Amino acid sequence: MKLSHWAKKQGISYRTAWEYFRTGKLPTAYRLPGGAIIIPDTIKQKQDYIITYARVSSSQNKNNLETQSQRLIDFCNAKGWVTSLNIKEIGSGLNDKRKKLEKVLIKGEATKIIIEHKDRLTRFGFRYLEILCSHIGCEIIVLNQMETDKQDLIQDFISIITSFCAKIYGQRRSRRKTESLIKGLQDDKKINSKS
Secondary structure: OEHHHHHHHHOOOHHHHHHHHHOOOOOOOEEOOOOOEEOOOOOOOOOOOEEEEEEEOOHHHHHHHHHHHHHHHHHHHHHOOOEEEEEEEEOOOOOOOOHHHHHHHHHOOOOEEEEOOHHHHOOOOHHHHHHHHHHOOOEEEEOOOOOOOHHHHHHHHHHHHHHHHHHHHHHHHHHHHHHHHHHHHHHHHHHHHHO
16 A cells, blocks of 8 residues: 555554655565555554543642543544543643653554643643654644643743752852862862971
8 A cells, every 4th residue: 555545544644654664664665666655565553542641730720630631532532533541640841750641652552642732741842742753653633722821831930930940059059069179178188288
């Protein structure tokens, strides 16, 4: 079958399928003299593994987490998709240590990750996650391209400022400790040279 048809059957974009072909991840695929890329039917197709991912910044928004998750499930049902996993997490979009999301990305079995807004997955670096997912044959589907509510943005802004302040004060403290250590060594050297 043609690469475009194979990509559609896999539930991935043509661009992702082309990248698989280009990087040698489809070893039995070949190019016809006319340029068409053919994939023999013997290649095992990846089973659909659809995941919904809902996230809120704090436990105060737990009700929103439940309704957000339900909207994602309703969307999948309307499309006729059966979800394999419905993930709900509480944590800042700036925090890159979200255990449930990490587990999904490490396993690499998802074919689709459904999110309500880009920032539900991450505040920064969304494109990097898209690229990563495309390499494991997974598509990220964003329902709304709108920004999230003001409260989440304010919370994440505060997190950024707190993080930067902690780094700055930590560097100052570290510099003071280093300067104190150097001064102590210099004092010891002076004492030893006098004796």
